[in-house]
Amino acid sequence: MNAPAHIKQDSTTSAGATPAERLLVMASDDMAAVDALILERMDSPVGMIPNLAQHLVGAGGKRLRPLLTVATAQLCGYRGTSHHKLAAAVEFIHSATLLHDDVVDESELRRGQKPANLIWGNSASILVGDFLFARAFNLMVETGSMDALGILSNASSVIAEGEVQQLAALRDVNMTETAYMEVISAKTAALFAAASEVSPVIAGCADKERHALRDYGLKLGLAFQLVDDALDYGGFESALGKSIGDDFREGKMTLPVIRAVAAANASENTVEIDFWHRVIVDHKQTDVDFETAVSMLRKAGALDATMDMARKFSAEARDALSVFPKSQWRETLEDLADFVVDRIN
Amino acid sequence: MNAPAHIKQDSTTSAGATPAERLLVMASDDMAAVDALILERMDSPVGMIPNLAQHLVGAGGKRLRPLLTVATAQLCGYRGTSHHKLAAAVEFIHSATLLHDDVVDESELRRGQKPANLIWGNSASILVGDFLFARAFNLMVETGSMDALGILSNASSVIAEGEVQQLAALRDVNMTETAYMEVISAKTAALFAAASEVSPVIAGCADKERHALRDYGLKLGLAFQLVDDALDYGGFESALGKSIGDDFREGKMTLPVIRAVAAANASENTVEIDFWHRVIVDHKQTDVDFETAVSMLRKAGALDATMDMARKFSAEARDALSVFPKSQWRETLEDLADFVVDRIN
Numbered sequence: 001m002n003a004p005a006h007i008k009q010d011s012t013t014s015a016g017a018t019p020a021e022r023l024l025v026m027a028s029d030d031m032a033a034v035d036a037l038i039l040e041r042m043d044s045p046v047g048m049i050p051n052l053a054q055h056l057v058g059a060g061g062k063r064l065r066p067l068l069t070v071a072t073a074q075l076c077g078y079r080g081t082s083h084h085k086l087a088a089a090v091e092f093i094h095s096a097t098l099l100h101d102d103v104v105d106e107s108e109l110r111r112g113q114k115p116a117n118l119i120w121g122n123s124a125s126i127l128v129g130d131f132l133f134a135r136a137f138n139l140m141v142e143t144g145s146m147d148a149l150g151i152l153s154n155a156s157s158v159i160a161e162g163e164v165q166q167l168a169a170l171r172d173v174n175m176t177e178t179a180y181m182e183v184i185s186a187k188t189a190a191l192f193a194a195a196s197e198v199s200p201v202i203a204g205c206a207d208k209e210r211h212a213l214r215d216y217g218l219k220l221g222l223a224f225q226l227v228d229d230a231l232d233y234g235g236f237e238s239a240l241g242k243s244i245g246d247d248f249r250e251g252k253m254t255l256p257v258i259r260a261v262a263a264a265n266a267s268e269n270t271v272e273i274d275f276w277h278r279v280i281v282d283h284k285q286t287d288v289d290f291e292t293a294v295s296m297l298r299k300a301g302a303l304d305a306t307m308d309m310a311r312k313f314s315a316e317a318r319d320a321l322s323v324f325p326k327s328q329w330r331e332t333l334e335d336l337a338d339f340v341v342d343r344i345n
Numbered sequence: 346m347n348a349p350a351h352i353k354q355d356s357t358t359s360a361g362a363t364p365a366e367r368l369l370v371m372a373s374d375d376m377a378a379v380d381a382l383i384l385e386r387m388d389s390p391v392g393m394i395p396n397l398a399q400h401l402v403g404a405g406g407k408r409l410r411p412l413l414t415v416a417t418a419q420l421c422g423y424r425g426t427s428h429h430k431l432a433a434a435v436e437f438i439h440s441a442t443l444l445h446d447d448v449v450d451e452s453e454l455r456r457g458q459k460p461a462n463l464i465w466g467n468s469a470s471i472l473v474g475d476f477l478f479a480r481a482f483n484l485m486v487e488t489g490s491m492d493a494l495g496i497l498s499n500a501s502s503v504i505a506e507g508e509v510q511q512l513a514a515l516r517d518v519n520m521t522e523t524a525y526m527e528v529i530s531a532k533t534a535a536l537f538a539a540a541s542e543v544s545p546v547i548a549g550c551a552d553k554e555r556h557a558l559r560d561y562g563l564k565l566g567l568a569f570q571l572v573d574d575a576l577d578y579g580g581f582e583s584a585l586g587k588s589i590g591d592d593f594r595e596g597k598m599t600l601p602v603i604r605a606v607a608a609a610n611a612s613e614n615t616v617e618i619d620f621w622h623r624v625i626v627d628h629k630q631t632d633v634d635f636e637t638a639v640s641m642l643r644k645a646g647a648l649d650a651t652m653d654m655a656r657k658f659s660a661e662a663r664d665a666l667s668v669f670p671k672s673q674w675r676e677t678l679e680d681l682a683d684f685v686v687d688r689i690n
Contacts, residue, residue: 161389
């Protein structure tokens, strides 16, 4: 048993644990193998690489995406070790985007600590991100699965496309809900979908299972991002491990703001319309503006609407699993869909 | 004939053209197909992506790396279209590193024009670089060659490793020649080597040819980078399409400086030792320092030594081709090895 101490501890109290924790316990051998692979493959004789990568990857994080890969592989009855390599590859792709996002977003907190670029500089974060991204492909090549490579390389270009679309829409107070859904489908849900779809592919499942798991991952990813965007206006920093109000400060349009702006426009509330224009388009913000924004979101019911939509996608994710016979893995993946939404509490 | 106008024009005067130009003429159908593929695959509904990519890729550049792939494929007698996809992938990997390098290096000139990050911002350059890198892998997957994917994904992580090693050695006046050779082998020669090695792989050549072409690309890449590093202290901006003195201003240690510092240390010339310490380590430079640096390099024979080493690698690149029977393609690739060094004149 190579499971880390915190996982072993959980296993004694799994009855009361969260679905993510129960899943971690069930997948503890797999995840220990994935963690070992991650540590091994982020190593390099160029010391700055493991130092910086360790800062991010070692800080933990939820490991939600690689967990999806190993859990869906188990659901598909996969017997082999390629799922460990693909799970590690998925985490590397995610880590690379986080390192680049920190530079792009100028974040001040990541996984409860200072982002790497504020310690090692932007250049190091860009280049180590590139390194991890390339290493992800090295791992995929080792599996010998061209289909898995196709799925993950396609997801990678879609992610970058979503990130650029989001960047282009920054401070655009007229961003539509359709454009927002395109952005989160691409920048977040595409990797959840790919992380879940590679498993039936390496397990040799039929198209029905493959489509079902792709759909599960996609909907789970959408729910996850919607909750994230709601939490940015209402969560607690300690629970999130990142700053709240980041999106607001960047002038990033997310569903809560899109809904609040729509409400202000519908009621022709010029005070609110002017407020959103000033803080988003002109990007002129004072210390009290975030609090004002939160109260406008609450008044417009925008946070509730965002959470409702997250719940809708979470339910659809759950439903997608119905093509699989009932099993402990299916049940835990179903619970995980609920958990992604309920973590707000 | 889809060859661009400037290539058709060359074909009428090919006798007096440079080896690179002759190679472009010989490979004009191939390169037209590669150019079409590049344009097609850098497209995206997210307008900022083709706009930014077009600025870099459309500015031309030497297309030396994709040219290597198509020319070596012809040398190997390859009959198919995968070499176009791999050549486009090689150019995308190169373009992605250029976009990221511009952010890292804070360059002011790239291919004779303003770098993309000074027009669209650092964030856009980072993310569009990621997009092109992912698209490179999409193209490779389409070829169905797992060996080619292995070669190019491995080269990609080596490139990133070399870039980080170079970053870590910035302003380190004691950087050794060994470390410098490691950096340029990784950041530059690895892609030249991979661009040449994928051809015998898809053509189904024996290991002997594969190793020979890998060696050819590697040595050509080393020669290319050594000349680049010499030109940064002695070339002409108009010919280079980039600023001269960039390496000096960044405090980047390249072979010319390593040799000049070694000469200053050997002769215990404290004025020169102090000079290099101030401009590199302390990174305090005045307007006249670059001129002073160039004269110290010339006095130490450092530029000649750098060019001599480039010529040595160029000759080794040429020799590596001897395993192939004589042909027009072999002859032009041999000439290209000379040209990479002679472009200083």
